Amino acid sequence: MKLGEGVEAAIHCAATLASVDGNSTMPGAALAESFGLSPSYLLKHLNMLTAARILESVPGPAGGYRLAKPAERITLLDIVLAVEGREPAFRCGEIRRNGPVKIDASAYVKPCGINAAMLRAERAYRAALAETRLSDIVAEYAEEGDPRSFAASCAFVARHQRPQKSSSNPRNPKQT
Amino acid sequence: MKLGEGVEAAIHCAATLASVDGNSTMPGAALAESFGLSPSYLLKHLNMLTAARILESVPGPAGGYRLAKPAERITLLDIVLAVEGREPAFRCGEIRRNGPVKIDASAYVKPCGINAAMLRAERAYRAALAETRLSDIVAEYAEEGDPRSFAASCAFVARHQRPQKSSSNPRNPKQT
DNA sequence: CCTATTGCGGATAAAAACTATCCACAATAA
DNA sequence: TTATTGTGGATAGTTTTTATCCGCAATAGG
Numbered sequence: 001m002k003l004g005e006g007v008e009a010a011i012h013c014a015a016t017l018a019s020v021d022g023n024s025t026m027p028g029a030a031l032a033e034s035f036g037l038s039p040s041y042l043l044k045h046l047n048m049l050t051a052a053r054i055l056e057s058v059p060g061p062a063g064g065y066r067l068a069k070p071a072e073r074i075t076l077l078d079i080v081l082a083v084e085g086r087e088p089a090f091r092c093g094e095i096r097r098n099g100p101v102k103i104d105a106s107a108y109v110k111p112c113g114i115n116a117a118m119l120r121a122e123r124a125y126r127a128a129l130a131e132t133r134l135s136d137i138v139a140e141y142a143e144e145g146d147p148r149s150f151a152a153s154c155a156f157v158a159r160h161q162r163p164q165k166s167s168s169n170p171r172n173p174k175q176t
Numbered sequence: 177m178k179l180g181e182g183v184e185a186a187i188h189c190a191a192t193l194a195s196v197d198g199n200s201t202m203p204g205a206a207l208a209e210s211f212g213l214s215p216s217y218l219l220k221h222l223n224m225l226t227a228a229r230i231l232e233s234v235p236g237p238a239g240g241y242r243l244a245k246p247a248e249r250i251t252l253l254d255i256v257l258a259v260e261g262r263e264p265a266f267r268c269g270e271i272r273r274n275g276p277v278k279i280d281a282s283a284y285v286k287p288c289g290i291n292a293a294m295l296r297a298e299r300a301y302r303a304a305l306a307e308t309r310l311s312d313i314v315a316e317y318a319e320e321g322d323p324r325s326f327a328a329s330c331a332f333v334a335r336h337q338r339p340q341k342s343s344s345n346p347r348n349p350k351q352t
Numbered sequence: 353c354c355t356a357t358t359g360c361g362g363a364t365a366a367a368a369a370c371t372a373t374c375c376a377c378a379a380t381a382a
Numbered sequence: 383t384t385a386t387t388g389t390g391g392a393t394a395g396t397t398t399t400t401a402t403c404c405g406c407a408a409t410a411g412g
Binding site for chain 4: 178201203204205219222223226233234235236237238239240241
């Protein structure tokens with residue numbers, strides 16, 4: 001059982017985007033630089049987040065990414081499912097049917113108990129992920145993280161975020 | 177996030193071995209046949225279970241595998257960890273340190289909040305897996321499974337299990 | 353209008369993991 | 383002694399993951 005590295009990247013990027021001002025955006029290249037990641041590959045993951053309506057993207061110069069909704073309404077589960085896919089980690093191959101003795105299919109209408117137990121565990125996993133919101137991550141970082149790295153992150157965001165002329169879905173319509 | 181197919185095979189095999197009599201064994205080839213699996217590859221997984229002291233193996237003719245301890249003391253977590261390894265699914269690459277601005281390592285003594293949240297979820301997953309014992313799986317199958325497939329499984333076990341002369345760790349020392 | 357920047361999607365490929373097979377070997381029951 | 387079984391290593395095919403590149407569409411700014 002293994003999660004791709006894209007999950008870590010996606011969560012860090014989303015957390016970073018949570019601190020851009022209003023409807024400003026941040027280019028994917030800046031996010032990649034911020035974490036020392038391959039830009040072209042990171043874009044694939046950011047794209048998954050965009051497709052899942054977790055991020056919004058703006059093309060063109062001064063374009064980039066921003067959160068599609070408040071950080072309070074984005075959970076780690078949202079991000080993990082967007083990047084890793086929605087299928088459960090345990091996929092029942094119904095090998096119980098593959099024995100040498102063939103039995104009528106009606107004997108297997110009840111779901112496999114092993115599959116049920118594995119899926120139950122995965123529900124617990126997802127429930128735990130759903131309990132942590134992106135805003136929790138950001139708040140914990142701001143309050144308990146090291147002041148130096150926090151300041152550096154803020155400076156980086158301030159340096160790379162770009163204000164937008166207008167937005168179809170302004171999270172913070174106006175700000176001085 | 178994906179589990180290998182070996183997990184499904186391992187759990188099914190362990191459940192099957194839970195119904196062999198006393199200290200009898202069942203050859204790996206029979207287990208593979210029982211689920212339509214590749215024998216040589218299944219042996220790898222059974223080997224992991226043996227290394228983890230979940231199964232015991234007996235070489236030689238009339239040899240095979242049996243549970244190393246009562247099914248009540250084997251959980252799904254034991255099996256999953258034995259087959260998939262004990263490392264967490266989320267591995268923090270500490271990409272928070274990889275930004276363009278280098279900060280002293282002392283800024284990162286506190287564990288990454290993202291990593292902590294992901295590991296918390298995985299603890300929930302493992303806790304749920306640890307709640308299901310192999311005996312639960314077997315009991316549920318015996319009580320609620322289809323009688324036809326249950327009978328076929330019992331017949332298959334009865335046909336392939338092999339009594340042992342003696343055992344260094346007899347689970348059921350004597351039986352007529 | 354033109355140019356430069358940015359995200360998007362597809363094609364491609366390198367690397368890693370997973371799946372599968374085979375063989376020589378040790379153990380051992382008959 | 384022979385046949386059967388598990389063990390461990392070597393090997394290879396397949397799939398998944400990671401990574402790169404290029405052409406395309408969108409668009410801000412001149």
